[in-house]
Amino acid sequence: MGMGRPREFDAETALDQAMEVFWRHGYEGATIAQLTEAMGINPPSLYACFGNKEGLLKAALDRYTKLRNIWMDEVVAAPTARAVAERMLMGIADKQTDPANPPGCLLVQGGIACGTGSENVPFELAARRAQNEDQLRDRFVRAKAEGDLKESADPAALARYVSAVSVGMGVMASSGANREALRQVADVAVQAVEAQSTDKT
Amino acid sequence: MGMGRPREFDAETALDQAMEVFWRHGYEGATIAQLTEAMGINPPSLYACFGNKEGLLKAALDRYTKLRNIWMDEVVAAPTARAVAERMLMGIADKQTDPANPPGCLLVQGGIACGTGSENVPFELAARRAQNEDQLRDRFVRAKAEGDLKESADPAALARYVSAVSVGMGVMASSGANREALRQVADVAVQAVEAQSTDKT
DNA sequence: CCAGATATGTAGTGTTCACTACAGATGTGG
DNA sequence: CCACATCTGTAGTGAACACTACATATCTGG
Numbered sequence: 383m384g385m386g387r388p389r390e391f392d393a394e395t396a397l398d399q400a401m402e403v404f405w406r407h408g409y410e411g412a413t414i415a416q417l418t419e420a421m422g423i424n425p426p427s428l429y430a431c432f433g434n435k436e437g438l439l440k441a442a443l444d445r446y447t448k449l450r451n452i453w454m455d456e457v458v459a460a461p462t463a464r465a466v467a468e469r470m471l472m473g474i475a476d477k478q479t480d481p482a483n484p485p486g487c488l489l490v491q492g493g494i495a496c497g498t499g500s501e502n503v504p505f506e507l508a509a510r511r512a513q514n515e516d517q518l519r520d521r522f523v524r525a526k527a528e529g530d531l532k533e534s535a536d537p538a539a540l541a542r543y544v545s546a547v548s549v550g551m552g553v554m555a556s557s558g559a560n561r562e563a564l565r566q567v568a569d570v571a572v573q574a575v576e577a578q579s580t581d582k583t
Numbered sequence: 584m585g586m587g588r589p590r591e592f593d594a595e596t597a598l599d600q601a602m603e604v605f606w607r608h609g610y611e612g613a614t615i616a617q618l619t620e621a622m623g624i625n626p627p628s629l630y631a632c633f634g635n636k637e638g639l640l641k642a643a644l645d646r647y648t649k650l651r652n653i654w655m656d657e658v659v660a661a662p663t664a665r666a667v668a669e670r671m672l673m674g675i676a677d678k679q680t681d682p683a684n685p686p687g688c689l690l691v692q693g694g695i696a697c698g699t700g701s702e703n704v705p706f707e708l709a710a711r712r713a714q715n716e717d718q719l720r721d722r723f724v725r726a727k728a729e730g731d732l733k734e735s736a737d738p739a740a741l742a743r744y745v746s747a748v749s750v751g752m753g754v755m756a757s758s759g760a761n762r763e764a765l766r767q768v769a770d771v772a773v774q775a776v777e778a779q780s781t782d783k784t
Numbered sequence: 785c786c787a788g789a790t791a792t793g794t795a796g797t798g799t800t801c802a803c804t805a806c807a808g809a810t811g812t813g814g
Numbered sequence: 815c816c817a818c819a820t821c822t823g824t825a826g827t828g829a830a831c832a833c834t835a836c837a838t839a840t841c842t843g844g
Contacts, residue, residue, distance in 0.1 A: 384812035386820025410611045411698025414802055424823055425803070431821095435802065486695075494754055495692040497612025508758035539767035542755070546768050549754045550747030553695055557709035559743075566740035567747050574775035585842035587790025615832055625793055626833070632791095636832065 393431060394445065396421040401442040405484040409439055409493040409503045439492065440506065446488050447510050453477075454517055463525035463535075466518070467544050467575040471568035474548050478555035479564060486556030490549055515545040535578040547571045594632060595646065597622040602643040606685040610640055610694040610704045640693065641707065647689050648711050654678075655718055664726035667719070668745050668776040672769035675749050679756035680765060687757030691750055716746040736779040748772045 399420040403412045414435060418425055432438040457473065460466040478486055489511050493503045522537035531537070551564050600621040604613045615636060619626055633639040658674065661667040679687055690712050694704045723738035732738070752765050 384810095384814095384817080384819050386812075386818085387810040387822075389821065390810095406696065407698050408611075408694075408696030410609075411696055411701070413698065413800085415800090416699075426805095426824095427822065429803070490754065491696040493609075494687075494695055494757060495607065495609030495612055497608050497614065498617075500612070504758060511758075536767060536771075539764075539771055542760075542764060543748075543768045543771040546748060546751030546755055547744075547772075548751070550749070550751030553691065553750045553754070554743070554747055556695060557705060557712075563740075563743060566737060567744045570737075570740055570744040570775050570779070571748075571772075572775075573778040574771050574773075577774040577778055578771070585787075585789050585840095585844095587788085587842075588792075588840040590791065591840095614830080616830090627794095627835095628792065630833070 389427075389431070391421070391423050391427065393441075396423060396431075397438075397442050397445050400438055401446055401488060402484060404439060404442055405486070405488045405491050408491055409435075410496055410500060436500070436503065439503065443488070443492070443506065443510060447513070450514070454514055458517060458521040462530050462579065462581070463522055463540070464572065464576050464579050466521055466525070467540075468568070468572045470518070470544060471547060471551070471571055472565060474551055475561060475564035475568045478552055479559075479561040484556075485558075487549070487552035490552040491556055511545065511549070514548075515541050518544055529580060531578050532580055540575060540578060543574065544571070590628075590632070592622070592624050592628065594642075597624060597632075598639075598643050598646050601639055602647055602689060603685060605640055605643055606687070606689045606692050609692055610636075611697055611701060637701070637704065640704065644689070644693070644707065644711060648714070651715070655715055659718060659722040663731050663780065663782070664723055664741070665773060665777050665780050667722055667726070668741075669769070669773045671719070671745060672748060672752070672772055673766060675752055676762060676765035676769045679753050680760075680762040685757075686759075688750070688753035691753045692757055712746065712750070715749075716742050719745055730781060732779050733781055741776060741779060744775065745772070 399422070400417050403416050403420050406412075407416070414425055414428070417435075417438065418428055421428065428438065432441050453473065454470075457470045458466055460469045474487075477483075484491065489507045492507050493500070494507075496503045519538050519541035522531060522535070522540045525531045526533075526535055526537055531540070547567070551559075551567055554567070555564060600623070601618050604617050604621050607613075608617070613636075615626055615629070618636075618639065619629055622629065629639065633642050654674065655671075658671045659667055661670045675688075678684075685692065690708045693708045694701070695708075697704045720739050720742035723732060723736070723741045726732045727734075727736055727738055732741075748768070752760075752768055755768070756765060
């Protein structure tokens with residue numbers, strides 16, 4: 383009982399290419415023809431490896447969030463709530479205008495509204511965005527316990543706020559906003575977190 | 584030379600129905616079959632009246648932005664930059680969770696990323712979002728001239744910031760955030776504008 | 785009441801979509 | 815070297831898509 387013919391392409395490299403197509407055109411806007419061409423494979427290879435179009439998206443999202451989570455760990459390692467927000471939003475400004483990637487964020491560009499048959503794609507993306515928000519909230523809970531945030535501060539609301547600003551910046555990036563414009567948004571946004579902080583130096 | 588058979592449907596009523604379909608499913612996710620059924624007409628009537636699918640979207644956007652601009656006039660009529668931001672963002676929180684409409688904002692749900700052949704839909708939506716941002720910027724320029732905003736304040740950055748938060752809230756609303764959650768985001772967001780204001784009473 | 789003009793409903797058009805049948809290629813275990 | 819398992823490329827499949835041809839219906843102007 384042999385093990386069969388080995389795969390001739392690298393799954394992760396192919397996923398990177400698929401990711402870029404989804405990122406640029408969204409889930410519904412990306413066609414199998416575009417995906418297979420970018421991945422350098424033919425449809426049967428895609429389906430054998432990832433099941434179907436939605437399976438491919440999920441695999442691409444897994445890869446995207448995996449890299450993103452490494453970065454998020456660095457973000458929440460900042461010493462204060464204000465520093466966390468600044469590191470997060472300034473980093474977002476840079477990442478979303480990185481010419482190495484399509485503008486914006488895959489978790490937004492992937493699909494906010496979808497047609498019949500793809501209804502759970504927006505859910506899937508929202509769930510992954512929520513993970514980052516949870517991570518921020520936990521960090522802000524700690525900041526409050528440490529006396530870094532005021533007693534009146536609401537860590538969940540702050541996390542939701544930072545998450546909302548991130549998403550808004552992503553949409554702006556995808557519609558042409560440049561890095562400097564996004565940094566200015568981040569700079570203003572951080573001041574709201576600062577207003578909730580005890581140490582405003 | 585007669586004037587022909589009169590139209591049997593009301594264009595604005597039909598547009599309201601089409602608007603809802605685009606709002607819920609996005610431009611690409613909305614099908615002509617869904618649109619015609621919601622509008623209560625048949626495809627030839629749609630094409631005779633609006634040209635094509637994109638023409639229908641633009642007509643729906645015209646109607647949407649027309650109503651929205653009336654509201655924006657009330658927003659910028661608030662007495663201070665801080666009050667403008669609060670009225671805007673609190674209003675957004677309420678409007679984007681109004682059960683009479685699909686959640687979120689048509690100018691976002693309509694389509695952030697699109698496939699080949701619909702590339703200019705995201706541009707069209709971005710252009711209309713930019714109109715609101717320009718209106719905010721003008722209002723903040725005035726606020727600065729009136730001494731309401733600090734000398735160090737950047738009206739364009741503030742307007743872009745409020746616009747980004749609005750968009751982010753819209754995405755959150757469409758993925759299930761409730762009114763209270765959005766109001767908390769708005770409440771935090773306003774504090775960044777407050778930090779740029781001279782009178783912080 | 786007739787001629788011209790525009791709207792409507794039925795029933796399609798060609799195209800593109802996600803997905804796959806199948807045959808041949810390339811590996812492993814015995 | 816053979817049985818078997820898996821991958822690959824070619825060439826499609828049926829379904830859904832945006833859009834329309836056409837006959838009919840309903841108006842206005844004369």
